[in-house]
Amino acid sequence: MGESILSTEPRAVRRYTTCGELRRQHIGRTVTLKGWVHRRRDHGRLIFLDLRDRYGITQVVANPAHSSAAHEVAEHVRAEYVLAVTGQVVARPEGTINPALSTGEIEVLADQIEILNPAKTPPFPIAEETDVDESLRLEYRYLDLRRARLQRNLLLRHQVVRFIRHYLEERDFVEIETPMLIKSTPEGARDYVVPSRIFPGHFYALPQSPQQLKQLLMVAGFDRYYQIARCMRDEDLRADRQPEFTQIDLEMSFVDVEDVLELIEGLYTEMFERFASKPLQAKPFPRLTYEEAMRRYGSDKPDLRFGLEIDDVSSVFQNTSFGVFRSVLAEGGVIRGFAVPGFADAPRSQLDQLTEIARSFGAKGLVWLALQQDSGRLIARSPIAKFLNEDEIATLAQRLQAGPGDLVLLVADAEDTAATILGRLRLHVGRERKLIDESVHAFCWVIDPPLFEWNEEEQRWEAMHHPFTSPRDEDLPILDSDPSKVRAKAYDLVADGFELGTGSIRIHRREVQNKIFSIMGYDDTEIERRFGHLLRAFEYGAPPHGGMAPGLDRTIMILAGESSLREVIAFPKNQRAQDLMLGAPSPLAERQLRELHLRVVYPEDQDTTSGA
Structure with a gap:
């Protein structure tokens, strides 16, 4: 904002004073204010108007003894009218100072009030942060954005982006824009596609990320690239996803894992210390291998703001008489669990509810043990108590660091299944029991994930991250013989249980990239059709390179203390990927379809007029 002019003239012609200065x-x-009527209070002779813009609120007083013309206009003014007010800055009377406002010591005595635009009554209150149906908020998003919370969020977003640019440019990064219309090379989520009018039957794809393009920029010699990049993915939505989103996209040449982690950790440490209202739980950020994160927390994005660590207790039950445990162990499964402090007195109804929640997560059942002290002995109240001996109970309690008054929760299943179920159950219990320390932000790195995961439906290996991720050097010899054990030079940044971003060191040699594609089941023709442009570039001196793409929206969501990305994006889609304000998506006119050489075949049950 340029410097405002505090005018001594009756009207400021081209500039005015903001409502926050x-x-x-x-x-x-004598000043001129322009803005929206935040509140109107009629005290008979005196009418008070709180005038608002994005800089703040200033109280305006219309006093008929001072200006009958201004008072007459004020009588017709209502909330959200757009006004121009000229008047004198005066001190508020004693006892009326408002310390909650930066302008709370003064008010403007109106000489003149001009209605620049009247306003209909808004469909929801602007001045109060009341609960409003989200569909209504999104339909009238331009009104929703007038509310203080969303204005704070978007201004925070602006400030953070400005900080990121400065931070990276101070470290020799160059901002380069990449195309929005690219070739479809589906290897992740579904692409959004754009038909070509000039080439009938051919399509562009909107980028899911600038991944291949930033790798090509490394081949081109721009050794430090970044972009505040817009990305699109046609995937099912949830609170922390949007079909179009923004990444802090960056790539560096001649680096290895440690270089990228150091850069990103420095960026986020300084960012959160500057903009967050809560301190960091730990510096430097803890590092967990993927295997360790899954074993201890049942998640590759663990929330470290509370305990409830998971442990494998299979060895405790090697000689168990409980048939379910014995059967699972015989089939190569595991028994894992965690202890909930001070929860042994939970009523049976609550424990039954926990069991149903575990089943909804995919568990066949949940075993609970309420630990109690009895004559110096540790005993367990449990549906399987009769199958447990004292040694098993004591050893189990020791392994899970539990004692009298604690509740033990156990799941017996295949290793991966048990880990995932317990990870979700851990989060549920942590929230329900209010064990999460909301006063801090807890970051960590999750490193060395598997390079591949098995697609049971298609009976083939696919990349866990993306197919351009480099294997760890020491695992190259087992690429062919045992892909399941190959680890990636990849890393995830996690904060408060959210994955903020994923990155990796990339493959830069054609023969290694060809090998990865081959393991994923692509033949030479398919490899050339999808990725020939990238592989040819590798033959012209591609440097070793790597990078990362933290999500900007999710970063701002955490900084702002919000639970949904929609609260930090100016014009978001709803959970069905609809823009309720613009009415998108919507059908195209027949003329447009003919120009694009397209014909739409609607499902029988679809409304062809609504775009739903």
Whole structure:
């Protein structure tokens, strides 16, 4: 914002004073304010108007003894009218100062009030942060964005982006824009596609990320690239996803894992210390291998703000008489669990509810043990108590660091299944029991994930991250013989249980990239059709390179203390990927379809007029 002019003329012609800048030192000056009526209060002779813009709120007083014309206009003014007010800055009377406002020591005594635009009554309150149906908020998003919370969020977003640019440019990064219309090379989520009018039957794809393009920029010699990149993915939505989103996309040449982690950790440490309202739980950020994160927390994005660590207790039950445990162990499964402090007195109804929740997560059942002290002995109240001996109970309690008054929760299943179920159950219990320390932000790195995961439906290996991720050097010899054990030079940044971003060191040699594609089941023709442009580039001196793409929206969501990305994006889609304000998606006119050489075949049950 340029410097405002505190005018001494009756009207400021081209510039005016914002509603957030007047202070006691401006008393006696004549100013012009322009903004929206936040609140109107009629005290009979005096009418008070709180005038609002994005800089703040200033109280305006219409006093008929001072200006009958201004008072007459004020009588017709209502909430959200757009006004121009000219008047004198005066001190508020004793006892009326509002310390909650930066302008709370002064008010403007109106000489003149001009209605620049009247306003209909809004469909929901603007001045109060009341609960409003989200569909209504999204339909009238331009009104929703007038509310203080969303204005704070978007201004925070602006400030953070400005900080990121400065941070990276100070470290020799160059901002380069990449195309929005690219070739479809589906290896992740579904692409959004754009038909070509000039080439009938051919399509562009909107980028899911600038992945291949930033790798090509490394081949081109731009050794430090970044972009605040717009990305699109046609995937099912949830609170922390949007079909179009923004990444802090960056790539560096001649680096290895440690270089990228150091850069990103420095960026986020400084960012959160500057913009977050809560401190960091730990510096430097803890590092967990993927295997360790899954084993201890049942998640590759663990929330470290509370305990409830999971442990494998299979060895405790090697000689168990409980048939379910014995059967699972015989089939190569595991028994894992965690202890909930001070929860042994939970009523049976609550424990039954926990069992149903575990089943909804995919568990066949949940075993609970309420640990109690009895004559110096540790005993367990449990549906399987009769199958447990004292040694098993004591050893189990020791392994899970539990004692009298604690509740033990166990799941017996295949290793991966048990880990995932317990990870989700851990989060549920942590929230329900209010064990999460909301006063801090907890970051960590999750490193060395598997390079591949098995697609049971298609009976083939696919990349866990993306197919351009480099294997760890020491695992190259087992690429062919045992792909399941190959680890990636990849890393995830996690904060408060959210994955903020994923990155990796990339493959830069054609023969290694060809090998990865081959393991994923692509033949030479398919490899050339999808990725020939990238592989040819590798033959012209591609440097070793790597990078990362933290999500900007999710970063701002955490900084702002919100639970949904929609609260930090100006014009988001709803959970069905619809823009309720613009009415998108919507059908195309027949003329447009003919120009694109397209014909739409609608499902029988679809409304062809709504775009739903």
